[in-house]
Amino acid sequence: xxxxxxxxxxxxxxxxxxxxxxxxxxxxxxxxxxxxxxxxxxxxxxxxxxxxxxxxxxxxxxxxxxxxxxxxxxxxxxxxxxxxxxxxxxxxxxxxxxxxxxxxxxxxxxxxxxxxxxxxxxxxxxxxxxxxxxxxxxxxxxxxxxxxxxxxxxxxxxxxxxxxxxxxxxxxxxxxxxxxxxxxxxxxxxxxxxxxxxxxxxxxxxxxxxxxxxxxxxxxxxxxxxxxxxxxxxxxxxxxxxxxxxxxxxxxxxxxxxxxxxxxxxxxxxxxxxxxxxxxxxxxxxxxxxxxxx
Amino acid sequence: xxxxxxxxxxxxxxxxxxxxxxxxxxxxxxxxxxxxxxxxxxxxxxxxxxxxxxxxxxxxxxxxxxxxxxxxxxxxxxxxxxxxxxxxxxxxxxxxxxxxxxxxxxxxxxxxxxxxxxxxxxxxxxxxxxxxxxxxxxxxxxxxxxxxxxxxxxxxxxxxxxxxxxxxxxxxxxxxxxxxxxxxxxxxxxxxxxxxxxxxxxxxxxxxxxxxxxxxxxxxxxxxxxxxxxxxxxxxxxxxxxxxxxxxxxxxxxxxxxxxxxxxxxxxxxxxxxxxxxxxxxxxxxxxxxxxxx
Numbered sequence: 308x309x310x311x312x313x314x315x316x317x318x319x320x321x322x323x324x325x326x327x328x329x330x331x332x333x334x335x336x337x338x339x340x341x342x343x344x345x346x347x348x349x350x351x352x353x354x355x356x357x358x359x360x361x362x363x364x365x366x367x368x369x370x371x372x373x374x375x376x377x378x379x380x381x382x383x384x385x386x387x388x389x390x391x392x393x394x395x396x397x398x399x400x401x402x403x404x405x406x407x408x409x410x411x412x413x414x415x416x417x418x419x420x421x422x423x424x425x426x427x428x429x430x431x432x433x434x435x436x437x438x439x440x441x442x443x444x445x446x447x448x449x450x451x452x453x454x455x456x457x458x459x460x461x462x463x464x465x466x467x468x469x470x471x472x473x474x475x476x477x478x479x480x481x482x483x484x485x486x487x488x489x490x491x492x493x494x495x496x497x498x499x500x501x502x503x504x505x506x507x508x509x510x511x512x513x514x515x516x517x518x519x520x521x522x523x524x525x526x527x528x529x530x531x532x533x534x535x536x537x538x539x540x541x542x543x544x545x546x547x548x549x550x551x552x553x554x555x556x557x558x559x560x561x562x563x564x565x566x567x568x569x570x571x572x573x574x575x576x577x578x579x580x581x582x583x584x585x586x587x588x589x590x591x592x593x594x595x596x597x598x599x600x601x
Numbered sequence: 602x603x604x605x606x607x608x609x610x611x612x613x614x615x616x617x618x619x620x621x622x623x624x625x626x627x628x629x630x631x632x633x634x635x636x637x638x639x640x641x642x643x644x645x646x647x648x649x650x651x652x653x654x655x656x657x658x659x660x661x662x663x664x665x666x667x668x669x670x671x672x673x674x675x676x677x678x679x680x681x682x683x684x685x686x687x688x689x690x691x692x693x694x695x696x697x698x699x700x701x702x703x704x705x706x707x708x709x710x711x712x713x714x715x716x717x718x719x720x721x722x723x724x725x726x727x728x729x730x731x732x733x734x735x736x737x738x739x740x741x742x743x744x745x746x747x748x749x750x751x752x753x754x755x756x757x758x759x760x761x762x763x764x765x766x767x768x769x770x771x772x773x774x775x776x777x778x779x780x781x782x783x784x785x786x787x788x789x790x791x792x793x794x795x796x797x798x799x800x801x802x803x804x805x806x807x808x809x810x811x812x813x814x815x816x817x818x819x820x821x822x823x824x825x826x827x828x829x830x831x832x833x834x835x836x837x838x839x840x841x842x843x844x845x846x847x848x849x850x851x852x853x854x855x856x857x858x859x860x861x862x863x864x865x866x867x868x869x870x871x872x873x874x875x876x877x878x879x880x881x882x883x884x885x886x887x888x889x890x891x892x893x894x895x
Contacts, residue, residue, distance in 0.1 A: 433819055433821045435821075435822055436822075437886075453818075453819055455819070482819075484815075488811070488812070488815075491812055492812055492815045492816060492819055493819075493821070495801075495804070495805050495808065495812070495816055495824065496805075496816050496819055496820050496821045496823065496824040496825075497821040497822070497823045497824065498823075499801065499823075500801065500823030500824050500826070500827050501823050502860070502863060502867075503797055503801070503860070504823070504882065505863070505878050505879050505881075505882045506856060506859045506860045506863050506878065507789075507793065507794065507797070507856055508878075508881055508882035508885045508886075509859050509878050509881050509882070510789070510852070510855050510856045510859045511789050511790075511885065512881050512884070512885055513855070513859075514789065517782070518782070518785055518786055518789070521778075521782075521786045522786060522789055522790050523885070523888050523889060523892055524747075524892060525727055525747055525749070525776075525786055525787075525790055526790050526889050526892075527727045527729075527787070527790045527791040528729060528730075528791070528830070529790065529791045529792075529793075529794030529795050529798070529830055530789065530790040530791065530794050531790075531889065532794070532826050532829070532830060533794050534882065534885055534886040534889055535826070535886065536822070536823055536826060537879070537882030537883065537885070537886060538882065538883050538886040538887075539879075541876050541879040541880050541883065542876065544875075544879055545872055545875045545876045545879060548867050548875055549867065549870055549872060549875070552867055552868065552870075555867060556864055556867060556868060558804070559860065559864050560864075561804050561807070562800060562801060562804045563857065563860065563861075565800045565801075565803055565804045565807075566796070566797070566800045566853065566857065567857075569796060569799070569800050570850055570853050570854075573796075573842050573843065573846055573849060573850060574846065574850060576843055576846075578839055578843060581838075581839045581842055581843070582835050582836065582839045584799050584800065584802075584803050585799050585831070585833075585835040585838055585839060586835050587799075587802055587803050587806050588798065588799045588802035588803065588828065588831030588832065589831065589832050589835065590806070591802045591805065591806055591817070591828055591831070592731075592802075592828040592829065592831060592832040593832075594817050595817060595820050595825065595828055598817055598818060598820075
């Protein structure tokens with residue numbers, strides 16, 4: 308356990324990520340006090356029961372009063388409203404950060420609302436499970452995972468360094484990335500896979516009676532793994548898709564061309580083409596294993 | 602341990618599935634003797650080292666001599682040649698079975714080559730991992746998994762019953778299914794998910810320099826899971842795609858329509874449509890968990 312990094316940390320949103328930060332920050336002795344806010348009364352009541360925050364506030368503005376660090380942990384579609392609600396209550400010198408999966412939209416929505424003297428350091432921990440809500444969180448969620456910081460040009464360097472230390476002490480590896488580049492990278496490694504997983508579940512659900520029943524009964528590896536990905540939080544993912552629209556549509560367009568080329572190879576029996584594509588998948592898997600990301 | 606079901610079992614192909622059958626059948630005391638055949642000398646040598654068969658034969662015809670049950674465990678594209686090679690050596694009354702992921706093609710390729718008096722019972726255990734080769738197999742692979750039998754009309758009922766018992770004693774649940782129906786069901790639960798996983802790996806591999814590097818470095822949940830699926834055996838999957846062409850292309854066409862509808866919703870900001878599709882994914886996941894298939 309090291310020195311306290313922030314006297315008071317305010318977490319706005321107490322789902323999987325917010326509640327994991329609360330647990331990990333306390334376990335690591337990173338903060339003096341944790342104030343939690345959640346929009347839903349049920350979540351607030353559950354956070355009180357779990358005892359993972361020192362104080363729980365129904366009002367977001369109340370929650371951030373006197374906080375040295377405020378982290379938005381709600382779905383990105385709620386950020387603009389949340390930022391407007393807390394702006395008058397943020398203290399000068401405070402750091403405002405977030406955990407959203409899209410970064411250009413967050414800078415667009417939150418940036419203009421950040422008061423003079425408050426340091427805005429957008430962040431994205433690449434960590435999660437298919438579960439959601441305050442019960443789903445756990446202190447080890449960020450261990451060995453990347454956290455990407457995407458500070459806009461001109462961001463206070465000392466604040467970036469503090470958020471970097473914050474995430475390192477939660478167990479993460481930290482990298483600084485340009486927001487647009489972040490959004491393109493995440494579109495292919497996370498947003499598109501989720502879109503495909505959600506879609507195939509819908510395709511299966513639309514099948515005629517008997518086959519549909521058997522899809523559930525005989526879900527083999529493949530579909531089963533896709534349904535796990537597709538079990539993720541609907542509001543969070545709806546907001547991610549809508550807030551990384553251009554990069555996501557671009558990656559989906561490339562993917563669709565590639566899938567059509569594969570379909571053509573299957574139709575015309577081009578065995579060499581199919582085998583080559585499959586081998587590229589294996590090669591990428593091996594690279595991931597070497598990079599310890601698998 | 603129950604009674605011996607077959608005096609001699611011949612396994613043609615000793616990859617993940619063949620070597621798992623060998624291990625499980627011996628562990629369960631299901632067979633008197635196991636004779637293994639593999640096309641590659643390296644695999645045969647490894648099977649000898651592992652000691653998972655009583656005898657290893659380089660010649661498929663030699664391997665099946667006197668066998669009461671012969672199971673084809675090679676990629677389905679090799680079945681026609683293999684069936685032709687063993688046909689003269691099969692003894693009357695023997696059961697010929699397989700483990701291929703496509704069943705209409707197997708009946709088309711192998712059926713006409715089955716000698717009078719030999720009982721052909723096509724089978725497909727829905728079990729596997731992303732690993733391949735004789736070292737990847739393990740005795741518990743089939744436990745709690747489905748094995749689908751797709752006997753063509755007129756198949757000897759006693760032979761079907763024996764294969765049913767064989768798979769049950771390997772730990773599987775068994776169901777009888779019409780071959781065409783099998784192929785349509787597997788196209789959506791297994792073949793299409795693999796095609797999508799292979800394809801997205803190729804799409805990522807084609808990205809421009811910097812983004813491509815970062816895809817590997819920051820592979821988040823989603824892409825990482827897809828690469829695991831995509832690590833599966835290339836020759837096996839090439840053969841599956843080519844041998845379930847019509848059902849696979851039909852399911853891919855439906856999926857592509859659905860993905861395009863999702864793209865349109867993302868482009869035009871149709872939040873309700875996106876959320877509804879995501880919720881269907883969650884519903885399917887819940888059904889799978891209730892059916893204990895997750």
